[in-house]
Amino acid sequence: MSACSGTKKGYSPDKKFSPQQLQAxxxxxxxxxxxxHPGLYWYTPKPLMDRAFAEGRAKLNDSxxxxxxxxxxxxxxxxxxxxxxSIRSSKAYEQYIDSLKSPPRFPxxxxxxxxxxxxxxxxxxxxxxxxxxTIIESLNNKPVTKLLDTxxxxxxxxxxxxxxxxxxxxxxxxxxxxxxxxxGKSDSLKIGYRHAGGPLQYTFLQFFKPDTSAKTxxxxxxxxxxxxxxxxxxxxxxLKIDTVRNFAVMDLGSFSPHLDLQSFxxxxxxxxxxxxxxxxxxxxxxxxxxxxxxxxxxTRYLVNKPxxxxxSLLTLRKSARYNRYLRKDKLALxxxxxxxxxxxxxxxxxxxxxxxxxxxxxxxxxxxxxYLLTGGFSFSATTMVVxxxxxxxxxxxxxxxxxxxxxxxxxxxxxxxxxxxxGVRFRLPAxxxxxxxxxxxxxxxxxxxxxxxxxxxxxxxxxxxxxxxxIDLILEKRKD
Numbered sequence: 001m002s003a004c005s006g007t008k009k010g011y012s013p014d015k016k017f018s019p020q021q022l023q024a025x026x027x028x029x030x031x032x033x034x035x036x037h038p039g040l041y042w043y044t045p046k047p048l049m050d051r052a053f054a055e056g057r058a059k060l061n062d063s064x065x066x067x068x069x070x071x072x073x074x075x076x077x078x079x080x081x082x083x084x085x086s087i088r089s090s091k092a093y094e095q096y097i098d099s100l101k102s103p104p105r106f107p108x109x110x111x112x113x114x115x116x117x118x119x120x121x122x123x124x125x126x127x128x129x130x131x132x133x134t135i136i137e138s139l140n141n142k143p144v145t146k147l148l149d150t151x152x153x154x155x156x157x158x159x160x161x162x163x164x165x166x167x168x169x170x171x172x173x174x175x176x177x178x179x180x181x182x183x184g185k186s187d188s189l190k191i192g193y194r195h196a197g198g199p200l201q202y203t204f205l206q207f208f209k210p211d212t213s214a215k216t217x218x219x220x221x222x223x224x225x226x227x228x229x230x231x232x233x234x235x236x237x238x239l240k241i242d243t244v245r246n247f248a249v250m251d252l253g254s255f256s257p258h259l260d261l262q263s264f265x266x267x268x269x270x271x272x273x274x275x276x277x278x279x280x281x282x283x284x285x286x287x288x289x290x291x292x293x294x295x296x297x298x299t300r301y302l303v304n305k306p307x308x309x310x311x312s313l314l315t316l317r318k319s320a321r322y323n324r325y326l327r328k329d330k331l332a333l334x335x336x337x338x339x340x341x342x343x344x345x346x347x348x349x350x351x352x353x354x355x356x357x358x359x360x361x362x363x364x365x366x367x368x369x370x371y372l373l374t375g376g377f378s379f380s381a382t383t384m385v386v387x388x389x390x391x392x393x394x395x396x397x398x399x400x401x402x403x404x405x406x407x408x409x410x411x412x413x414x415x416x417x418x419x420x421x422x423g424v425r426f427r428l429p430a431x432x433x434x435x436x437x438x439x440x441x442x443x444x445x446x447x448x449x450x451x452x453x454x455x456x457x458x459x460x461x462x463x464x465x466x467x468x469x470x471i472d473l474i475l476e477k478r479k480d
Contacts, residue, residue: 011092016063021421023060029073029426030057032322032417033080038315038432039410043081043159043443052079066093066422067181073424074154081443082429083158083379083404084411090423104185106176107208110136111459112169115145118459120170123210129203130193133460137200138192139179151178157403159443164403167376196456233259239268247279247474248272249467255290255298255381262297269301269364278368279474285373285399285466289380292412296358299385301366302395306357307388310408310435313354314347315340326428327416350412350431369477370395371470374448378402380411386446387435396473399452399466401445408434408441 030053033040041049056076064072066089073087089097097103107123108130117136130136136144148169155178157164169175188204236253250268255261272280289295296309318340340348374386374397383404389395410429417428452469 011096013067013093013096014065016065017069017422018063019061022064022069023057025069025419025421025424026057026060026073028322028325028419029417032325032428033085035319035321036316036428036430037080037082037085037410038429039082040080042410042432042441044079049079052076066090066424069422070424071154071182073426074156077426078153078156078160081157081159082410083156083161083164084409084414084427084429086156086427088416088425088427090418090425092423102210104207104209106173106180108136108176108205109172110170110175111454112148112166112175113454114166115148116456117144117148117175118454118456120459123208124206127203127205129201130191130205132462133456134193134195135456136191136193138190140186140190141192147179151175151182154178154182157443158405158409158445159407159441161376161401161403161405161443161445163376163401163445164379165376167403171377196460233264237261237264239264239271241271241275241277245471245475246277247281247471248275248277249281249283251283252298253283253286255287255292255294257291257294259294261294265298265301266364269366272366272368273364279371280366280368281371281373281467281470281474283373283467284378284382284386285375286377287379287382288377289382289404289411292381292384295381295385299388300358300361301364302370302389302392303358303360304367304392304394306359308355308357309353309384309388310433311354311437312434313350313412313431315350315431316347318348322417325417325420327418327425367394369474371473372397372399373466373470374399374402374446375466376400376403376445378445379404380409383409383446384435390446390449396450396470397446397448398450398470398473399448401447403445405441405443406436406439406446407443408432408436 044052053076056072059072070087070089077085077087105123107127108119109121110117111120119130119132119134119136121132122130138144139147151169152160152165155165155168157168169178185207188206191203191205192200193203194200237259238251239248240251241248292309339352340350343349370389372386372389372395378386379402383402383406386397386402387406390397410432412429412431412433414427414429416425418425450469450473452466454465458465
């Protein structure tokens with residue numbers, strides 16, 4: 001199916017594909033989206049999407065590498081305004097990157113918000129200029145504001161939600177990775193920076209290559225202890241109880257079906273009841289979603305009345321066309337065949353989720369004060385949780401708006417599509433979900449009750465400003 005080898009040894013990132021191959025893959029990408037994407041024109045009218053497709057295809061008149069082709073696809077893809085529809089590298093490229101030993105890296109990790117870029121980490125410990133809390137003003141004489149405007153055009157988000165895009169760029173090495181993908185690597189970058197209240201200064205940033213050589217006197221590499229499954233799970237979901245101040249923090253980084261969440265929830269809420277914990281902070285800041293079933297079970301432990309997941313859940317049509325290019329699609333096709341039916345609007349509706357009212361848990365239901373921490377990575381199924389609980393008397397949402405749109409999103413089942421010539425993949429959501437038809441369809445996330453956003457000072461000091469705010473709210477309320 002793919003023109004490039006699927007092995008690490010046979011792949012070269014410099015390999016170029018012919019215009020005919022690129023155009024064929026691009027046309028297939030467009031045809032599949034127009035045939036099967038349930039929300040293609042939600043945020044961008046058809047004439048503007050048609051123009052984006054035409055502009056993208058017009059750039060394919062010369063041979064290009066996979067990376068260059070992906071950049072063109074990403075520019076078109078972002079116009080859709082769907083956070084679940086993203087461009088991915090081929091498996092061969094992915095394996096090639098994994099095979100590299102300590103490749104040179106963009107050394108600086110940044111926190112991005114509202115046209116502001118601040119250093120949160122620097123791989124180069126010898127760099128005394130770009131330390132935590134340093135404000136970045138320019139890269140190679142390009143102002144950060146203009147750089148961000150360019151980089152946003154490559155990042156998918158619901159309705160081009162700016163909080164979601166800022167958070168994507170703030171995720172570890174993501175800013176540096178996207179910067180080099182768009183602008184390429186160079187020996188060094190001229191960085192304009194300043195410390196808080198200080199003058200504009202310049203330094204040169206070089207790509208960082210970790211020293212993997214053994215130090216003198218080392219007889220053998222130290223054995224790395226393997227983490228147990230429980231330790232790995234504990235890094236994603238955990239319950240910690242502050243025995244001094246008598247409140248609990250539940251870190252819930254995903255609703256993935258592979259985390260034994262039903263057992264975790266049952267044990268956690270049992271422990272909260274046993275210890276008579278009256279305040280619970282739930283950290284959803286890194287939770288990009290997962291299984292709707294798990295999100296729903298969690299919600300039922302906290303919600304105080306029956307609720308629906310949303311207003312509508314539908315797909316455009318039942319069609320086997322293009323199935324041979326889809327991966328992990330068997331479940332989606334089975335569900336489409338047995339649980340959706342055509343209604344008067346011509347769409348195929350998943351009526352169970354549209355009409356069923358889920359009830360609160362009777363056993364181990366939590367009635368104490370709940371503080372939900374949210375941000376740009378609070379997405380997909382997590383947005384559904386926040387939507388259901390926000391406004392409940394004992395629930396306070398703290399942080400930044402969710403990265404997932406308050407109106408709804410296209411998701412639920414998301415197979416990969418593999419383009420046959422380049423091997424480039426893209427995610428294709430199967431359903432269009434309207435969570436709340438009363439709110440504007442503008443891509444804006446669910447707003448917090450109490451805003452707690454980043455500040456330069458908080459980053460410099462390494463403070464967890466959202467968690468600090470939630471704890472302050474608990475302690476202040478106790479004084480009342």
